[in-house]
Amino acid sequence: MNDAALEDRALLERAQEGDIDAFEQLVERHRDRVYGLALRMTRSEADAAEIVQDTFLSAYQNLKSFRGEAAFGSWVHRIAANQALMRLRHQRVVEAATEELRGPEFTERGSLAEYPEVDWSRRADERVLDEELGRAIRQATDRLPEGYREVFLLKDVEGLSYEEIAEMMELSVPAVKSRLHRARLALREEIDAFYKEV
Amino acid sequence: MFTCKDSIHSLLEYVDGELSEEDVQKLREHLHGCTPCVDFLNTYRATPKLARRALVDQMPDEMADKLKAFLRSKCQAK
Numbered sequence: 001m002n003d004a005a006l007e008d009r010a011l012l013e014r015a016q017e018g019d020i021d022a023f024e025q026l027v028e029r030h031r032d033r034v035y036g037l038a039l040r041m042t043r044s045e046a047d048a049a050e051i052v053q054d055t056f057l058s059a060y061q062n063l064k065s066f067r068g069e070a071a072f073g074s075w076v077h078r079i080a081a082n083q084a085l086m087r088l089r090h091q092r093v094v095e096a097a098t099e100e101l102r103g104p105e106f107t108e109r110g111s112l113a114e115y116p117e118v119d120w121s122r123r124a125d126e127r128v129l130d131e132e133l134g135r136a137i138r139q140a141t142d143r144l145p146e147g148y149r150e151v152f153l154l155k156d157v158e159g160l161s162y163e164e165i166a167e168m169m170e171l172s173v174p175a176v177k178s179r180l181h182r183a184r185l186a187l188r189e190e191i192d193a194f195y196k197e198v
Numbered sequence: 199m200f201t202c203k204d205s206i207h208s209l210l211e212y213v214d215g216e217l218s219e220e221d222v223q224k225l226r227e228h229l230h231g232c233t234p235c236v237d238f239l240n241t242y243r244a245t246p247k248l249a250r251r252a253l254v255d256q257m258p259d260e261m262a263d264k265l266k267a268f269l270r271s272k273c274q275a276k
Contacts, residue, residue, distance in 0.1 A: 020273050027269060031262060036255035049261050053268050060273055104238070110201025115234035121244035129251045137252035156246035157253055181210040188238075188245045 004029075008072045016063050023063070027056050030073055034080045040153050041084040043142050051087065055080040077158055078168075081150075085168055088146060100145050103185040120195045133194055140190035144183050151176055152183035200224040205235045209242050 008029065014022035034055055038048035059066075059076050066075060105113040123133075144152060150169065154160045155176070162173045169176070205228045211217040212225055229236050257265070 020270075023273065024266065024269070027265070031265060032254075032256050035257040035261070036253060039255055040253055045261075049264070052257070052261075053265055056265070056269055057272055060269065104206055106201075106203045110199075110203035112202040112206075112234050112238065115237070119237040119240050121237075121240035124244040124247035124251070129248070133248070134252040137249055141249060141253060152249070153253075157250050177210055184210070184242060184245050185206070187249060188242055191245060191248060192241065 005071050009068065012066070012068060012072050016066075023060060026072060030076055031056070033073070034076055037077060037153065037158060038080050038084050040141060040157075041081070041150055042087060047084075047087055051080055051083045054083050078160075078164075081154055081158065081160075082168060085150065088150070100143075101148065101182050101186045102189045103182065104189065118195050120191065133191070136190065136194045137187070140187055144186060148179045148183040148186070151179040152187070155180050156184070200228045202228075202232060202235050205229065205232070206238060209239060213243060
């Protein structure tokens with residue numbers, strides 16, 4: 001367990017004994033990431049603000065029953081993801097989802113029609129992320145169709161398992177994997193296009 | 199013949215280490231002679247890493263203040 005997780009554990013124990021100050025510190029430590037997840041899932045600041053409120057209120061109301069097998073952060077992230085998914089289910093409009101997803105194109109013989117001009121993979125490890133690239137990735141993520149965006153965020157950003165996502169989204173594991181693959185391909189295309197332009 | 203299309207279709211399972219031994223062999227043979235697919239695999243792998251770094255949001259201060267006030271009112275009312 002790292003230092004941050006140990007500190008969370010100590011704050012959680014105090015919060016479970018009724019120390020509101022300790023709970024507020026936990027909120028402060030996790031609110032940005034919970035907000036980020038909610039914002040990226042719903043693409044709405046107003047919805048994200050309400051999800052963060054509901055998430056931490058629910059966490060507070062269930063503090064006593066939380067046994068701490070998982071980290072506090074993982075627990076509140078799952079609450080927030082469920083809240084966001086519920087909201088999206090209510091708002092869902094039928095989208096021509098798959099048609100909107102970009103991916104690589106192939107020749108009749110199955111070869112790549114367009115080759116990546118630069119291998120930009122090393123940029124992922126650079127110390128500072130280019131601001132324009134960051135913006136392009138955020139916009140590209142927001143453009144992913146519903147159903148694909150959530151799977152990508154929950155798996156590749158939040159690190160949930162395929163099984164957890166399948167259960168939360170009422171999908172089969174193969175369906176989750178298929179959506180993740182298509183979302184990654186679409187985002188990869190967008191990042192590739194960014195590097196071709198610069 | 200194992201094509202670029204086959205190779206790209208199998209990337210998720212390959213990255214997850216869930217591709218069958220036979221298919222891993224076919225993919226590796228293809229990658230050995232196909233630089234574009236090697237670059238594609240590298241950039242496919244890098245995509246989630248870049249996204250994780252780009253998707254860091256900070257809650258606006260005003261929203262954070264409202265959240266604090268909201269939780270205080272609810273926690274104290276309990």
